[in-house]
Amino acid sequence: APNVQLPKIELFSTDKLAHAGAYVVLVLCLAWGIWKSKNRAPARGEMFLIFCIATLYGALMEWVQGTYFPNRFFEYDDMLANTAGAFLAIMVATPFFKNRSPKP
Template sequence: MLKNPYLPAVLCLIVITVLSLSPSVPMPKLNLLSSDKLGHAFAYAILTWLMFSGYKSAIGKDANWKTGWLFFGLSAGYGILMEIIQGTFFPYRFFEVADMIANAFGALMVVLFFAKSTKDTNQSQAH
């Protein structure tokens, strides 16, 4: 067991930061279903999932809706911050609203998954 159950989420955050601020190969502008956008959604889904996992390890129970929305806000907010930093301080990176949408989408999918699985678990325990 990890001494700090949130360490995997912190490490994921560091990886996202490094990838977000490193020079990248220019990619053609495609639609929201491009591999770039799927990569953004996947990275922020993993980050959010690791937050849920860390919470359960630290607290001993699943997160409630309020905590789930907090995790969504933290993940999506960090995605917005990364886009602002890219567009402001790094001439080889670009501010893209579509990236922010993809980041938030990935985080949201995890929150909805956990909400559904927690609801299903609670219902099955009640019967």
Template structure:
């Protein structure tokens, strides 16, 4: 078992403003990319990008609302919704860039 002293762990800690917002952004970017790739592979929908984007944004909003309603330790944060939405939109932009030369109706 390895134990890290409190002094060492405090000196290693990286202090980044709004670091949880970066996590929200990154999660939704990856979430949209993976979900899109799955749906395109299964040829499930024609307008995959629109549905993935709208659903991801609505999911992020619902999760923030649920945090306020169903927990005592978390509060809904509009900036989390914004980070989620920007991450999802960035995922769609990345999809447009990555699949710009394909003939798939995306």
């Protein structure tokens, strides 16, 4: 077999944890907005839409960074961390909001 070096992925670096954490906050804020404005827990479809918005936003930001800013790069690892953070937030937010009613 040829000696092929696979790219090194550091999923638990400070940078990747910061990316994931930022997307946890983004998703929780979007879900909280629905919870407060509609006076009910976000529906499954709304949670899916929030996840899609966060994931697409992360991809767009990576593209903009890699395209328009010198010395900045499009990083798939960052997109993976963003998506993982969004997914984690959906998993936490769904049961949290489902069992609570917002106060008027």
